[in-house]
Amino acid sequence: MLQTGAGTEPLLKRPFSIFSHRPSVLQFLYRIVGIGTLRLSQRRKGELIELIGPLGRPYPKPEGPFLAVAGGTGIASIYCLLEENSALGVLFYGARDSREIVLVDRLEGLCRGVFYATDDGSLGIRGTVVDALEHYFDQFGPMPIYACGPRPMLKAVSTWARDRKLTCLVSLEERMACGIGACLSCVTKTYDGPKGICNDGPVFRADELIWD
Numbered sequence: 287m288l289q290t291g292a293g294t295e296p297l298l299k300r301p302f303s304i305f306s307h308r309p310s311v312l313q314f315l316y317r318i319v320g321i322g323t324l325r326l327s328q329r330r331k332g333e334l335i336e337l338i339g340p341l342g343r344p345y346p347k348p349e350g351p352f353l354a355v356a357g358g359t360g361i362a363s364i365y366c367l368l369e370e371n372s373a374l375g376v377l378f379y380g381a382r383d384s385r386e387i388v389l390v391d392r393l394e395g396l397c398r399g400v401f402y403a404t405d406d407g408s409l410g411i412r413g414t415v416v417d418a419l420e421h422y423f424d425q426f427g428p429m430p431i432y433a434c435g436p437r438p439m440l441k442a443v444s445t446w447a448r449d450r451k452l453t454c455l456v457s458l459e460e461r462m463a464c465g466i467g468a469c470l471s472c473v474t475k476t477y478d479g480p481k482g483i484c485n486d487g488p489v490f491r492a493d494e495l496i497w498d
Contacts, residue, residue, distance in 0.1 A: 287465035288314065289336040291325030300326075301462040301484070303363035303434070304340065314377045315362040317390075341465050343489050345432055345455060348374050351398070353426065355379075355415050355443050357435020358386060363457050364434050364486075365389065368396050376426060377401070380415035380439070384408035416442045428452055432494075434459070444492035454492035 287299035290471065300322040304315040316323050345363075348371050353380045356364040356426050368375045371494065375396075380403040381387050387409055402410025403418040415435075428450070433443045434457040441442050447454035460472040460483045467485035474483050475496040 287338040287462070288326070290322040290329075292333075296322050296325065298322075298463055299336070299338065299465065301460075301465060303305065303457070304360045304366055304368055306369055316360065317359050324381070332482075338465055342484055343487055345457065345489050346421045348430065348432070351376070351426075351429050352376065353419070353429050354376065354397070355419070355431060355435070355439075356435035356437040357381065357415060357433075360433070360435030360439075360457070360459065361388065362434075364432065367395075367432055368393075372396050373398070377427070378403070378415045378418050379410075380404065380418065380421075382406070396490070404420075404488075414442065415439065416446050419443070419446060431455065433457070437497075440452075440492070441497045444495070444497065445491060455489055456492050456495070457488045458490065460484075460488070 288302050290296060290300050302316060304312060305315040318324050318327055344445050345367050351374050354364045354368055354375045357380050361379060363445045368377060376399045377393060377397045378401050379387060382405045384404055387402060401418050401422050403413050403415050404410055411421060430453040432455050433440055440456045444454050458474060462484050463469040463471040465484045467482040471484040474478045475495045
């Protein structure tokens with residue numbers, strides 16, 4: 287949970303995935319979508335920013351090759367996963383158009399393979415990441431899937447993985463107020479009852495979630 291502005295504007299911290307880390311350095315990837323990220327973009331080098339973390343439940347460490355699926359800014363948590371397991375991951379990355387696909391030069395050397403999908407066909411295949419999975423899956427065969435992105439994309443990836451009896455782990459994106467499970471603002475439905483995305487997640491097995 288990152289403080290985005292100076293003082294109390296905005297009052298609440300914002301949730302971010304750790305994009306990359308090394309000794310004494312944490313990096314975060316964000317897009318300006320509201321007052322919080324706008325204020326964050328206006329911070330200057332040398333300013334102090336409060337944070338709480340790390341929080342929540344991360345991706346379990348892959349035991350072998352895996353498929354990583356990212357939609358839009360969901361690449362942030364997927365990038366960290368790939369960076370820590372660079373010899374194992376194959377990335378499927380989707381967005382509305384090529385302008386929303388970021389870090390192409392860094393991704394190419396980070397994975398065993400990278401496949402893109404855009405709604406307008408400006409990069410990779412024309413369609414969704416599920417279309418890309420369907421198109422290229424036979425090259426790789428059964429592997430566990432790690433995914434992060436908008437909920438409709440995660441639901442579609444979950445259904446695709448279920449139909450092929452593949453393990454699928456998803457990192458849910460959600461607005462959060464406290465980040466520690468006290469405010470109950472980020473609850474999701476599961477077959478074991480309501481769970482807080484911030485502390486029980488954000489990573490869940492796809493088959494434990496109630497999507498509708």
